[in-house]
Amino acid sequence: MIDIASPLRLRLDSTALVRNWQWLAARSPGACGAAIKADGYGLGAAKVMRHLAAAGCRDFFVATWAEAAALMPLAGDVSLSVFHGVGDADMVAARTLPARPVLNSVEQVRRWRAAGEGRPCDIMVDTGMNRLGLRVEEAIGGALGGLAIDTLLSHLASADEDSEQNARQLAAFRTVRQAVPARRYSLANSAGICLGPDYGFDLTRPGLALYGGVPRREAAGHIRQVAFPEARVLQVREVRKGEPVGYGATWVAPAEGRVAIANMGYADGYLRCHAGQGGAAWRARDLPLVGRVSMDLIAFDASAADGLAEGDWLALDYDLPSTAVRSGLSQYELLTGLGTRFDRCWISKEP
Structure with a gap:
């Protein structure tokens, strides 16, 4: 098979991933797990599990049985739970994996009671x-x-906000905890951890914050960016004053200059909402995004980037909190939307 490098790469910082988990674990009264559904929020679930398991994480969560199967065989003493439970079509996987x-x-x-053969399960209770x-x-x-309940869970709907619903859900979960025996109890996601130890119980299950998202103001300055998307330059071209760039001629060169055409677009998860506000960097020089975002091409104003040439790599402006504000997309969408054409390249950035 021919090994062909992609013109897109996602540089992933394993040190930042682990440090984020450690910060969250330090604020969890009990154990701290990890939600690795949606292929580890787009970063690659198997590699995320490997890095976090090596750091001490033992409890992992995926959404579907297909996601669980993709992680087999499990290493060591890690625990894996499947959020979406069991339908009729899931029973073979649920009894086998x-x-x-x-x-x-x-x-x-x-x-599960009829066909689970007494095996342990987890339970989700809706508290609001x-x-x-x-x-x-x-x-x-x-x-x-009659069930062997390992972990009884609920999920906070508004933990990223200062909402009265948080306290109501906490009270409801405490009621269930007193009435239903289980080995462990779990309520808090990333934002729930930031609400304080009352929400932590025996097991927390962060997701977004592991991958560099900031769920609440309490995490700002502590959570590190993990994912750094980069695109290769296909062409650097001269543009004259008054010439348009891209579909619809939405951007016109204000003066003679240069634009860099990069191999990335909305088919890769870089959506049209970034137009007019996105950007990239090359050797500490800022390159504003100009014109519309196409399916797999974007243009940057490279007039101030002397020396930039075909084949060079541009680092996209992709700080999750600020990019979410700029684009109107959630931090979750910014992560999970990055497409399969990105090479996932794990690195370690030691301080």
């Missing part, structure tokens, strides 16, 4: 989000009798 289902409904509980999970009254009303 060394992972626990997070049961989300009375129907799933019945299905109205997404997945048994209602509180179902959980404390006897629906879970």
Whole structure:
């Protein structure tokens, strides 16, 4: 097979990933796990698991059984849970793979009780989000009798905000904790950890903050950027004053200059909302994004980048909090939207 390098690369800092987990773990009263669904938020779940397991993380969470299967075989004593539980079509995988289902409904509980052969499971209880999970009254009303519950979970709907809903969900979860026996209890995601130790219980399960996202102001200055997207220059071309660049002629050169055409676009997750506000850097020189974002081409004003040439690499401006504000996309979308044409290149940036 011919080894062909991609004109896109995502430089991933394993040191930052581990330091982020350690910061979150230090604020978790019990154990600190890791959500690695959506292929590790787009970074590569298998590599994320390997780096965090080496740092001491033992509890991992994915969304689907296909995601769980992709991580096999599990190394050492790590634990893996599948958030979306078990449908009829999932039972073979659920009974075969060394992972626990997070049961989300009375129907799933019945299905697991009938076919799970007494194996441990996790339970999701809805404390106010109205997404997945048994209602509180179902959980404390006897629906879970006879199950070997490893971890009983709920999920905070508004932890990234100063919302009264957080306290209401905490109170509801405490009620369930008193009524339903389980080995461990888990409520807090990344933002929930920042709400304080009352939300931590026995196990926290951060996601966004592991990968460089800042879930709340308390994490600002502590969470490090992990993902650094870069694009290779396909062409550097001269433009005359008054000449347009790109579809729709939305940008016109204000003076004679140069533009760098890079191999990246909305097919790679760099969406059209970045137009007029995105940018890149080359050797500490800023290159503003100009014109529309095409499917797999973008243009940067390279007039001040003397020496920039075809084949050079541009580092995209991709600080997650500020890029989210600029683009209107969430930090989650900015991470998980980065496409498969990026080579994922893990590095270590020691201080």
